[in-house]
Amino acid sequence: MGLAPLPLVNDAGMDLPIQELTPERIAVVFNRIMNTETAARFKVYMNTCVHCGLCSDACHWFLSNDRDPRFSPVGKVKQTLWTLVQKKGRVQPEFIKECSRIAQTECNVCRRCSMYCPFGIDIAYLLLTVRRICSELGVVPQFLQDTVNSHAVTLNQMWVKQDEWIDTLQWQEDDARAEVRNARIPLDKEGADVFYSVIAPEPKILAQLIGNIAQIMAVAKVDWTMPSFDGWDNSNMAMYSGDFETMGRVERSHHDAALRLKSRRIVMGECGHAFRGAVYDGPKWLGWREPPIPLIHAVDFYHELITTGRLKIIKKFSTPVTVQEPCNIIRGRGLGVKLREIIDATCSDFRPPEPDFEHNYCCGAGGGVINCGPNWKASRVKGNSVKAEQLAATGAHIVITPCHNCHSGIEDIISGYKLGMHVKFFSEILMEVIEIPDELQA
Amino acid sequence: MNEIISNLAKSWDWDTPSKNLSDISQWSSNFSEVQELVTSMDGERIASVVRAGDESFTVCVNGEPWSNTFEKAWSLKFSPAGVLFVIAMNEDEWSVFEEDEPWNDTFEYVWNLNFSPNGKIAGVNVRSAEGYGASLNGETWEHKFVQVRSMHISNDGRNSAGSVQMEPLSEGDIVTFKKGIWGLAVNGHPWEQRFLNVWGCAFSGDGTRVAAEVRLKSGSQTIAVDGICWNEQFKAVWEPVFIPGTHEVIAPGLSSKGWQLHINGSPLWNQPFNQVWRQKFGPDGKRLAAVVSPDFGRWSIAVDGTVWKSTFSDVVIEPIFSFDSKHVAAAVKNNNRWTIAVDGVAWNQGFDMAWNPYFSPDGNMVVARIALGKNYFVALDGKLVLGPFEEMWDPIFSPDGESLLVKCVDDSRYFRKILPVKELLKK
Ligand code: SF4
Ligand code: SF4
Numbered sequence: 001m002g003l004a005p006l007p008l009v010n011d012a013g014m015d016l017p018i019q020e021l022t023p024e025r026i027a028v029v030f031n032r033i034m035n036t037e038t039a040a041r042f043k044v045y046m047n048t049c050v051h052c053g054l055c056s057d058a059c060h061w062f063l064s065n066d067r068d069p070r071f072s073p074v075g076k077v078k079q080t081l082w083t084l085v086q087k088k089g090r091v092q093p094e095f096i097k098e099c100s101r102i103a104q105t106e107c108n109v110c111r112r113c114s115m116y117c118p119f120g121i122d123i124a125y126l127l128l129t130v131r132r133i134c135s136e137l138g139v140v141p142q143f144l145q146d147t148v149n150s151h152a153v154t155l156n157q158m159w160v161k162q163d164e165w166i167d168t169l170q171w172q173e174d175d176a177r178a179e180v181r182n183a184r185i186p187l188d189k190e191g192a193d194v195f196y197s198v199i200a201p202e203p204k205i206l207a208q209l210i211g212n213i214a215q216i217m218a219v220a221k222v223d224w225t226m227p228s229f230d231g232w233d234n235s236n237m238a239m240y241s242g243d244f245e246t247m248g249r250v251e252r253s254h255h256d257a258a259l260r261l262k263s264r265r266i267v268m269g270e271c272g273h274a275f276r277g278a279v280y281d282g283p284k285w286l287g288w289r290e291p292p293i294p295l296i297h298a299v300d301f302y303h304e305l306i307t308t309g310r311l312k313i314i315k316k317f318s319t320p321v322t323v324q325e326p327c328n329i330i331r332g333r334g335l336g337v338k339l340r341e342i343i344d345a346t347c348s349d350f351r352p353p354e355p356d357f358e359h360n361y362c363c364g365a366g367g368g369v370i371n372c373g374p375n376w377k378a379s380r381v382k383g384n385s386v387k388a389e390q391l392a393a394t395g396a397h398i399v400i401t402p403c404h405n406c407h408s409g410i411e412d413i414i415s416g417y418k419l420g421m422h423v424k425f426f427s428e429i430l431m432e433v434i435e436i437p438d439e440l441q442a
Numbered sequence: 443m444n445e446i447i448s449n450l451a452k453s454w455d456w457d458t459p460s461k462n463l464s465d466i467s468q469w470s471s472n473f474s475e476v477q478e479l480v481t482s483m484d485g486e487r488i489a490s491v492v493r494a495g496d497e498s499f500t501v502c503v504n505g506e507p508w509s510n511t512f513e514k515a516w517s518l519k520f521s522p523a524g525v526l527f528v529i530a531m532n533e534d535e536w537s538v539f540e541e542d543e544p545w546n547d548t549f550e551y552v553w554n555l556n557f558s559p560n561g562k563i564a565g566v567n568v569r570s571a572e573g574y575g576a577s578l579n580g581e582t583w584e585h586k587f588v589q590v591r592s593m594h595i596s597n598d599g600r601n602s603a604g605s606v607q608m609e610p611l612s613e614g615d616i617v618t619f620k621k622g623i624w625g626l627a628v629n630g631h632p633w634e635q636r637f638l639n640v641w642g643c644a645f646s647g648d649g650t651r652v653a654a655e656v657r658l659k660s661g662s663q664t665i666a667v668d669g670i671c672w673n674e675q676f677k678a679v680w681e682p683v684f685i686p687g688t689h690e691v692i693a694p695g696l697s698s699k700g701w702q703l704h705i706n707g708s709p710l711w712n713q714p715f716n717q718v719w720r721q722k723f724g725p726d727g728k729r730l731a732a733v734v735s736p737d738f739g740r741w742s743i744a745v746d747g748t749v750w751k752s753t754f755s756d757v758v759i760e761p762i763f764s765f766d767s768k769h770v771a772a773a774v775k776n777n778n779r780w781t782i783a784v785d786g787v788a789w790n791q792g793f794d795m796a797w798n799p800y801f802s803p804d805g806n807m808v809v810a811r812i813a814l815g816k817n818y819f820v821a822l823d824g825k826l827v828l829g830p831f832e833e834m835w836d837p838i839f840s841p842d843g844e845s846l847l848v849k850c851v852d853d854s855r856y857f858r859k860i861l862p863v864k865e866l867l868k869k
Pocket of ligand 1 (some may be wrong): 072112
């Protein structure tokens with residue numbers, strides 16, 4: 001194709017394991033997965049694609065890399081699965097590293113391309129199949145694998161120990177009480193209306209978000225609980241690395257925790273991929289058509305609290321804001337209008353991004369890509385210059401990001417392209433605009 | 443209710459029809475904060491962590507505060523034997539308080555308060571300057587570990603086990619992790635064998651053997667008994683149980699056929715399922731029931747390999763046997779409504795929540811705690827026979843099956859009621 005070679009990135013999670021691979025072993029694993037884990041859906045997608053390239057312009061990686069066809073959705077499938085299928089998996093170990101690089105670090109499985117393919121081919125599913133093959137061969141970017149190891153051991157993604165988790169909740173309860181009288185984080189309360197779950201970066205590095213929620217729950221008089229035991233983390237990077245067995249264990253622990261506490265429903269904090277794992281991929285692997293008890297995302301929950309008057313907005317956030325619409329809850333779940341409504345209810349100067357709603361571009365961090373670690377940060381930021389242009393064009397100062405991956409990914413875009421903007425979770429906006437009634441003032 | 447509770451119940455007061463043991467609204471006047479209420483199994487005591495002053499908490503039992511106050515207190519629990527425990531902290535030192543008396547040792551942190559099934563032993567996981575471990579009735583494991591993640595106690599309370607991390611691991615160190623740095627410590631002594639992961643854990647009935655789920659490498663899991671792995675490996679496994687009175691182990695394993703129950707690594711029930719878990723033996727030690735998903739998105743119970751005729755869309759919690767092991771009941775959720783199913787037949791009425799059902803001693807009746815909205819009821823054989831209450835705990839049959847113990851908060855007052863089953867059935 002006459003294209004310049006891509007920069008070589010060393011990664012212990014790929015470079016070491018491929019030394020132990022042989023074409024024979026790769027073929028065995030590939031064929032096992034083809035024969036036992038893929039079916040008509042895989043064949044239909046592979047056989048239906050007419051190689052028209054209409055999906056290319058949908059992908060931020062393609063648009064941000066000078067329209068290099070290697071970054072087009074169909075190009076990524078061509079460079080990985082087409083060859084694997086053609087050679088019945090009998091490929092050289094170095095090829096598996098290429099597959100891992102393409103599928104794990106250069107696709108956010110955001111599914112934007114599916115919306116532009118005339119046949120609706122789910123490229124993200126095909127690239128997740130590549131990830132599954134790589135994972136079964138032990139070839140996974142180092143820091144993504146480390147995150148999955150953490151999930152397997154602790155059932156949370158950041159190696160948070162059990163005592164650290166509870167200690168953090170108690171500390172945040174103290175902080176919340178300093179603002180709202182008798183605010184609590186009720187641990188292990190049986191029969192509560194809401195089982196609230198978070199992702200591990202909250203107790204690890206963003207504990208104040210839990211304190212914020214304790215204040216919001218107290219003001220809105222929500223009957224809620226959090227578990228002192230495993231199952232509190234709703235995130236799931238194993239879903240993205242291709243380690244479905246660990247994914248299943250993590251999801252079971254999350255749903256079991258809510259069932260054990262006899263909660264009426266689960267409300268998940270602001271994270272997109274976690275929502276996908278808990279509502280779609282995880283339950284299905286375990287045998288559930290739907291989550292065993294209703295489960296809603298924080299955006300849905302805030303919408304309910306605001307529209308029912310349980311949270312009163314007494315002033316509007318006046319700094320110009322725009323929004324990063326998380327793929328997994330907007331394109332994946334249709335929460336775009338609700339998100340817009342709560343922004344309208346709380347912010348006076350909203351600058352819509354273009355394109356927006358389900359057509360918005362991915363943050364570039366999702367799909368496990370940010371978890372691939374520092375070695376891949378440069379290519380990740382380079383691979384989303386369209387996002388930087390899009391954000392800059394809004395003229396906003398703040399980007400609301402109701403998702404942890406979006407939050408970190410947009411932070412990297414802002415600093416990488418020197419946009420001079422800041423990111424905020426929606427709960428941080430809420431903390432500035434809600435009424436704390438006199439009787440609850442600490 | 444298991445056999446142990448049923449034995450304990452023989453000494454409870456089954457004669458006094460109703461005792462109003464405390465006025466909870468009074469607690470709210472006396473304390474600026476009253477947390478979640480807990481009751482003793484026999485219903486004679488109700489307790490809560492309460493705020494004793496601006497910066498201190500204590501435990502209130504039947505309206506009376508303990509003499510000790512704490513900077514923090516949580517995990518308030520009655521043991522099955524009726525002893526009240528709380529995990530509490532003063533001046534950055536955590537301990538367990540048992541009926542207002544502290545255990546001797548203090549720790550940097552304490553959690554996972556758990557009891558032996560016979561109710562005699564309380565155990566916690568602990569962190570101290572030397573590392574992580576466990577403490578049982580105040581006796582702390584001698585050895586410490588990099589991390590401990592569970593606390594299991596044998597039936598008789600003599601042995602304890604927890605999964606432990608044997609070596610430190612730095613951030614991103616996938617190479618050391620792959621070697622296997624996790625083990626199971628029994629009474630503080632780790633197995634020689636190490637694994638990528640050790641989850642779940644079960645003691646044999648006599649407490650001398652321990653089985654756990656272990657991961658050998660990615661996509662390869664099995665069951666280890668006293669550190670020795672089954673010969674067969676699976677894509678995934680779930681929690682093991684011992685066959686009562688034996689050292690044989692049963693666990694679900696996932697192979698290319700699907701999920702199956704295995705005994706010592708070989709298929710026990712031939713039929714593979716979409717899912718199988720929470721296998722449990724009846725009191726006779728012979729009948730075995732498990733939660734299964736026979737078709738995608740449908741859930742049921744299989745007893746000795748035979749699946750109930752009815753299946754449910756959302757969830758089946760766990761099998762509960764009658765005392766004679768002949769019947770099985772479970773809390774189930776179908777189309778977003780909870781109910782109780784007995785031997786495969788669901789009660790007609792659906793509820794907003796249903797707790798585990800319990801059989802009468804003769805196995806002919808089933809009782810369960812039910813919620814409709816925020817009101818709690820006693821449901822007997824599918825009929826709401828008592829309630830609504832503001833709070834309620836699981837009803838318990840008397841050993842002769844003639845009466846029900848109902849523990850409830852009604853009009854802000856806590857009652858312990860003994861109700862003749864015959865009268866309730868007339869309602
Ligand atoms: S990043 Fe998104 S648009 Fe690009 S190939 Fe992957 S799923 Fe498609
Ligand atoms: S738009 Fe669809 S059919 Fe065309 S190349 Fe892309 S995936 Fe294939």
